Amino acid sequence: MSGFSRLADRVILSWGWPRRLIALGCGAVGALALAPLDLWPLLAVPMTAAVWLIDGSVAESRSGGLWSAATAGWWWGFGYHLAGLWWLGAAFLVEADKFAWAMPLGVVALPAFLAIFPAAGFALARMLWPTGAGRILILAAALALSEWLRGHVLTGFPWNVYGMMLAGPAWLAQSASLIGLYGLTALAVAIGAAPAALGTGEAGAARWRAPALATLALASMAGFGAWRIPPEPVAAVSGIRLRLMQPNLPQDAKFSPRNSEMILSHYLALSDRATSPATSGVQDATHLIWPESAFPFLLGRTPQALARIAALLPPSTTLITGAARAGEMLPGESRPPIYNSIQVVNDEGVITGSYDKVHLVPFGEYLPPFLDRLIRALGLSEFVSVPGGFASGNRRTPLLVRGLPPAAALICYEVIFPGAAMPGGPRPGFILNLTNDGWFGQTSGPYQHLAQARLRAIEEGLPLVRVANTGISAVADHYGRIRAALPLGEAGVLDTTLPRAGAAPPYARFGDLFFAGVVASLMLAGVIMRRR
Known part of the structure; x- marks a missing residue:
């Protein structure tokens, strides 16, 4: 018996706490395949272990085997999400006196909830579990399906979907242009689980199949x-010169109204900074872009701020900025709805367009009314200092800006949803992602966020312009190649051009239709092998 076979037997025959700890540890290793490390070969550890863990439940009765597989899947998923989302704890320390008590909810309770989905995937795989290599296909289909559900149930949370383990190298990530993130997930599971056959299953040459x-x-x-990515850079849209401003303001200062003057002055001074002897500040830009939630006040109701912005902007230069926006107050309401928005300001200080965030962050940007009342009755407060939270925009619409092609505007974590990034109507010319990752400090969170935004560019065949408060601000072409970026945790400006859009790839045209075909094919092949 080889050492690999002995390792497989130890996992398969484990029970009780040793089995749970094996599942927990192997799941956690999977997080190393994500940004910023992108050690993608390590995806073999959690996926191979998943096969052996389900193998260990086969000898039990049907009901007992399903429970055993689901339990192993929960610990496996808990380890993966615990290691992949630990950085959420940084948000609770921004105002530690208010929120430190809730840190376990983000760092432990959220991974515990998300682990329900791989638990369901393990149980589904166990229901159809064949012998031999067919079980690898069944696992790939079941986990891909459970990840799709995680991205849609209860508004969805598709952060660190398993396909992201293959999204680091640009030459592997291009497959997302065909099958999207969830199709990439099915491939990641199948490829990562393949070594399991070397420790169990067929003998001889068949085990290498x-x-x-x-x-x-x-x-x-x-x-x-390699075939899809050209060796030369993508040409730029003529006549467009972008200036991205990354203020790097501490999160605890950013939302304090008493810092309004300091924040605006910092933005104005930084935006006009010369980046080299050959540049002259904002005079060289056709479009100046600031990050999400730029001000601790309502820009549309602060004429002094608009006047100062107008004084900064040269003729024909436009500002695109994140800002809170007040809507119209309806009869019977005590206050107007407040939206997390992107607003467009011309050189005369007039707001000429806006986009309101549609997909809000649960518990971060809004709470169900009964929960909001409960929190306030207990003397606690929400992360967002807007009573009742933000209101949601009605629908995703293109952002129209003078001198730019129509933009698919996405605020913060809206960009993590594959297949839901595009507005209605004609195809836009680029993806605009304004965000504030300052909540998460110098952790892996901002790198993971950028990686997911970059994958949307590949899926949709559109360039990405991303501006973040503390970073990482970047411009990528429609192949996901980063053309220019500002490092995490540094204040600065980035002068760049806008890459041209590519032709709409298959995923942009057909969405998750190919993914459904991949899952159905894998499931069918596994079932056929089981019957044989």
């Missing part, structure tokens, strides 16, 4: 990526 097919799949993905 699954690893050989996984190697072929990786080679095909790499070949497609």
